Structure formats: structure tokens, C-alpha cells
Amino acid sequence: MSTATTTSVDVRDVRRQFGDRVVLDDLSLTIGESEFVVLLGPSGCGKSTLLRLLGGLDRPDAGTVTVPKERAIVFQNDRLLPWQRVLRNVTIGLYEAGADERALAVLDEVGLKDHARAWPKTLSGGEAQRVSLARALVTEPDLVLLDEPFAALDAITRLRMHDLVRELRRKHNAAMLLVTHDVDEAIALADRILVMSDGRIGSAYDVRLDQDERAISAAREDLRAALLGDLGLAAVH
Amino acid sequence: MSTGFAPARVRSPRAATAPRERATETFTAPAGSAGGLTRLRRRVRWPLGIYTTPVAILVLWQVTSELGWLPEKIAPAPTAIIQAGIDLWKIGELGTDLTTSLRRVGIGLAIGLTIGITTGIIAGLLRSGEYLFNGVVQIVHTIPLLAVLPLMIVWFGIDELTKVLLISFGAGVPMYLNLFAAIRGVDQRLIEMARAAGVGRARLISRVLLPGALPGFLVGLRFSLAYSVLGLVAAETVNANAGIGYLINRAQTYLRTDQVFLGLVIYAVIGLLADQFVRILERVLLQWRPSYEAQ
Numbered sequence: 001m002s003t004a005t006t007t008s009v010d011v012r013d014v015r016r017q018f019g020d021r022v023v024l025d026d027l028s029l030t031i032g033e034s035e036f037v038v039l040l041g042p043s044g045c046g047k048s049t050l051l052r053l054l055g056g057l058d059r060p061d062a063g064t065v066t067v068p069k070e071r072a073i074v075f076q077n078d079r080l081l082p083w084q085r086v087l088r089n090v091t092i093g094l095y096e097a098g099a100d101e102r103a104l105a106v107l108d109e110v111g112l113k114d115h116a117r118a119w120p121k122t123l124s125g126g127e128a129q130r131v132s133l134a135r136a137l138v139t140e141p142d143l144v145l146l147d148e149p150f151a152a153l154d155a156i157t158r159l160r161m162h163d164l165v166r167e168l169r170r171k172h173n174a175a176m177l178l179v180t181h182d183v184d185e186a187i188a189l190a191d192r193i194l195v196m197s198d199g200r201i202g203s204a205y206d207v208r209l210d211q212d213e214r215a216i217s218a219a220r221e222d223l224r225a226a227l228l229g230d231l232g233l234a235a236v237h
Numbered sequence: 238m239s240t241g242f243a244p245a246r247v248r249s250p251r252a253a254t255a256p257r258e259r260a261t262e263t264f265t266a267p268a269g270s271a272g273g274l275t276r277l278r279r280r281v282r283w284p285l286g287i288y289t290t291p292v293a294i295l296v297l298w299q300v301t302s303e304l305g306w307l308p309e310k311i312a313p314a315p316t317a318i319i320q321a322g323i324d325l326w327k328i329g330e331l332g333t334d335l336t337t338s339l340r341r342v343g344i345g346l347a348i349g350l351t352i353g354i355t356t357g358i359i360a361g362l363l364r365s366g367e368y369l370f371n372g373v374v375q376i377v378h379t380i381p382l383l384a385v386l387p388l389m390i391v392w393f394g395i396d397e398l399t400k401v402l403l404i405s406f407g408a409g410v411p412m413y414l415n416l417f418a419a420i421r422g423v424d425q426r427l428i429e430m431a432r433a434a435g436v437g438r439a440r441l442i443s444r445v446l447l448p449g450a451l452p453g454f455l456v457g458l459r460f461s462l463a464y465s466v467l468g469l470v471a472a473e474t475v476n477a478n479a480g481i482g483y484l485i486n487r488a489q490t491y492l493r494t495d496q497v498f499l500g501l502v503i504y505a506v507i508g509l510l511a512d513q514f515v516r517i518l519e520r521v522l523l524q525w526r527p528s529y530e531a532q
């Protein structure tokens with residue numbers, strides 16, 4: 001139905017409740033085509049719930065959710081099929097010919113080409129998470145939903161994954177919504193940062209910084225302080 | 238509740254002053270990788286693996302028999318049982334009885350497993366399949382296998398058909414129940430992941446549901462094999478003019494304890510082989526599963 005060329009995701013007045021507990025309350029959100037949005041918020045505030053709605057895995061109790069048909073989710077935990085080797089886990093959503101070659105190429109990108117024939121039980125937590133990232137990227141979706149995908153990675157691998165995600169965006173122009181608890185990660189990647197509170201988007205920041213400014217700059221520190229303030233951490237750091 | 242008046246108790250005056258001794262643990266390379274010596278030691282301690290105890294019992298049995306402590310009418314020596322087997326084989330009776338019994342189990346298993354697997358998969362995948370089969374199987378499942386026998390004899394006579402059907406019944410029911418439960422028990426989060434990845438129905442079944450149900454299928458298979466042997470015994474005990482059960486009945490009539498034991502041993506060996514077969518299947522098909530390996 002969506003014919004707009006500039007918006008990828010359009011969420012309007014969405015409510016989602018479990019029993020009496022209203023988790024998302026009149027939440028509205030738009031994401032532009034090839035925009036990178038990072039979602040911050042305290043644990044249990046409804047970030048994963050929102051992602052499930054965008055992924056089509058759950059339906060809102062009220063309001064509308066419009067998303068592209070081609071989308072992929074990287075779940076909070078890896079969700080690999082234990083009975084399929086890594087390569088077959090990556091190709092699960094691929095139906096075209098040459099699936100294996102494409103999967104191997106993406107596995108190479110996430111640094112796991114050598115593990116293509118490994119069983120998931122032999123992977124480390126970070127490796128498993130990278131496989132599930134590869135599984136999402138290989139379908140070349142228009143929207144990628146990432147639920148804390150880098151939480152289990154060491155600092156260096158995490159930076160490599162950031163590069164990888166940026167590069168993928170350049171190549172494919174996918175819109176991305178990334179959930180994280182890491183303010184620095186948000187600043188490093190985002191075009192726009194949203195902070196959730198009380199079941200809706202509490203505050204939003206457009207990040208118009210270049211790569212160097214994202215690493216070190218006064219604007220960066222101001223943004224960081226503002227975000228920590230929104231998260232209720234201002235006095236702590 | 239503390240009263241507030243009791244003086245604080247010092248547990249041990251020495252513990253308060255002396256530095257606490259800390260227990261430590263040291264880990265080294267495990268036995269398996271340490272090479273031949275430890276493995277050899279395990280081989281010596283358990284030379285026949287799980288069969289060490291049965292073989293030890295056999296040896297003890299043989300010795301007590303030869304010492305004359307065990308009357309032959311009660312339990313003939315293992316060698317005497319083997320001798321009985323050789324004698325019966327030579328006159329061609331053991332061969333006939335064995336093939337008759339194995340054919341019955343084979344046909345019965347084939348029918349029972351086919352029906353059990355087909356209905357189990359349909360019921361596991363489809364809600365309507367569940368409604369169609371589950372009630373019937375649950376009710377039938379509560380009836381003991383042996384209690385069905387009289388009815389089957391009335392329905393199908395005392396010939397081969399009853400025996401084969403009893404065996405299929407024994408094999409089919411546990412297969413259905415386990416397969417159904419296994420398919421429904423596949424991790425919901427993995428199914429959700431597959432749906433999110435755009436996986437179609439056919440691939441969901443072939444790559445997620447059926448492989449995920451494999452461990453449960455093998456549990457079902459183990460029960461099916463065991464119950465089919467039980468069905469065989471029951472069927473052959475009631476009426477037969479060939480088969481291992483017939484061999485046992487005839488031996489009983491002539492008070493040939495050695496031949497009775499021979500029949501029991503054959504049943505046991507069939508059961509053991511079936512179990513080993515499933516074990517091998519598990520090792521091949523479930524290598525992806527992280528599972529506990531005992532020391």
C-alpha cells in the first residue's frame with residue numbers, strides 16, 4: 001500500500017498492551033528511506049515490543065504500522081537453528097539460485113567464512129550474533145531491525161560491526177532501526193536518536209555530525225550529556 | 238526474631254584471629270586428551286562398556302552351575318542354553334522360528350510406524366489433524382496392549398493378521414504420541430525467526446519443524462521398537478505354530494528349561510539390537526545437539 005518514496009516506516013498512534021499493562025501508548029514514529037535510527041530507553045520500556053510490531057511478528061491493539069515488505073530482524077539473542085550448520089542458517093530465507101555463494105560472501109564480511117560448516121553449538125556468543133547479522137543482511141532488505149545485536153561483542157569486533165553496518169547501508173540504502181543501551185554506539189551510528197519513555201518517543205535528536213565529529217567534538221559531548229540526561233543517568237557519569 | 242538482649246555470639250575465637258584457609262582447585266587436561274594411559278585404564282575397568290555387568294553375571298551363572306549350586310531344571314548353565322540353540326538350529330527349527338518372528342515384527346513395525354509417523358506429522362502440523370487423531374489415540378493409549386489381544390482375536394481370528402496388527406498397534410501409538418509432542422514442542426522463538434526471515438511453509442516444515450522434532454522422533458522410535466517386541470511376545474504366546482513364542486511354549490510343555498531360556502535370550506537380543514540401532518541413529522542424526530557426556 002505504501003507508495004511514498006521518502007518514508008520507509010510509518011507508525012501512527014500505536015498502542016500495545018499486555019493485560020492491563022500498556023507498554024506502547026499512542027506511539028508515532030516515521031523512518032525515512034535509508035535512514036539510520038537508534039532507539040534508546042531503559043530496560044522493559046517496550047523497545048523490543050516496538051521492534052516486533054515493525055517486524056510484523058505482533059499486531060498493535062490500536063493504530064497502524066506501515067513497513068516495507070522486505071525486512072529483516074536481528075533478534076536480541078541469536079536464534080540460530082541448532083540443527084543446521086552456519087551456512088544453512090544464513091540461507092534460510094533465500095530462495096534464489098546462488099544462495100550459498102551469497103551467504104558465503106556475507107559470512108566473509110562478518111569474518112566467519114571459516115565457520116560456514118560449523119554447528120551453532122560450537123560458536124561463541126559473539127560469533128553466533130554475527131551469524132544472525134549475516135542472516136539478516138543476506139536477503140538485502142529495505143528495512144533492518146536490530147535488537148541489541150552487538151551486546152555480546154568485544155570492543156574491537158563491535159567497531160568492525162559498526163563499519164560493516166555503515167557499509168551495508170551505503171551499498172543497499174536500507175533503513176535501519178537499532179536498539180541499544182550504549183549511548184556511544186548510538187552516537188557513532190545514528191542519523192537520528194530516539195529515547196523512549198512512558199510508552200512513546202520521549203525525545204529525538206538529529207545527529208548531523210561527520211565521522212570525525214562523532215568520535216571527538218564538543219557537539220558530541222553535548223549530545224551525549226543530553227542523552228544521558230534523558231535516560232536519567234545525568235548525575236551518575 | 239532477635240530479642241535485642243542476647244549478647245552477640247562469637248562463633249569461634251580462633252576463626253576470628255587465624256587467617257582463613259582457602260580451598261583451591263586445580264584443573265588439568267581431561268582424561269580423553271591425556272592419551273592412551275587413562276583411556277587404557279578406563280578400558281581395563283570397563284572392558285566391555287555397558288555390557289561389563291551382564292557378562293560378569295553370565296560368568297558367575299556359569300560357575301555356579303558347574304559347581305552344581307544351580308539345579309538344571311531352574312536355570313541351566315549359559316553353555317547349555319547355547320547348546321540348546323545349536324541343536325535346534327541343526328534340525329532347522331530355530332531358523333524357521335526366528336524368521337517367522339522377525340517377519341512378523343518387520344511387517345508389524347512397517348505398518349505401525351508408517352501410520353504413526355504419518356498421523357503424528359499431520360497432527361503436529363495441522364490443528365485439524367490434532368482434532369482428528371488426538372482424542373482417539375489418547376483413549377486407545379490408555380488401554381494396555383495385552384488387553385486388546387482378545388478383541389483382536391475375535392475380530393481378526395487367531396492367524397497372522399492379529400499378530401501383525403498387535404505389533405503395529407504397539408509400535409504406532411508411541412510413535413504418534415512422541416512425534417506429535419515433539420513437533421508442537423519446537424521452540425516458538427525459532428519458528429518466529431523463520432517467519433521473520435520470510436520462510437515459506439514448505440521450508441518451515443523441512444528445515445525447522447521436522448529437524449526440531451527429530452529428538453522426540455527418536456524417543457518415539459525407541460518406545461515403538463520396545464513395544465513391538467512386547468506385542469510379538471504377547472501374540473506368539475497365545476497361539477502360534479511357529480515363531481519364538483511357539484518355541485517357548487513347546488519347550489515349557491516338555492519342561493525343557495534350556496529351550497525356554499533360549500527363547501528369552503533371543504527376545505532380549507532382538508530388544509538389545511533395536512536399542513543399539515536407535516543409539517547409532519541418535520549419534521548420527523543428533524550431532525548438532527549440545528548434550529551431557531558422563532565421565
Ligand SMILES: Nc1ncnc2c1ncn2[C@@H]1O[C@H](COP(=O)(O)OP(=O)(O)OP(=O)(O)O)[C@@H](O)[C@H]1O
Nearest residue numbers: 018019023041042043044045046047048049050076
Ligand atoms: N508477551 C508478553 N506478555 C506479557 N508482557 C510482555 C510480553 N512481551 C513484553 N511484555 C512486557 O512489556 C514490557 C516491555 O518489554 P520489551 O521486551 O519491549 O522491553 P525492552 O525495552 O526491549 O527491554 P530490554 O532493554 O530489557 O530488552 C516488559 O515489561 C515486558 O514484561
Ligand SMILES: [Mg+2]
Nearest residue numbers: 047048076147
Ligand atoms: Mg528488548
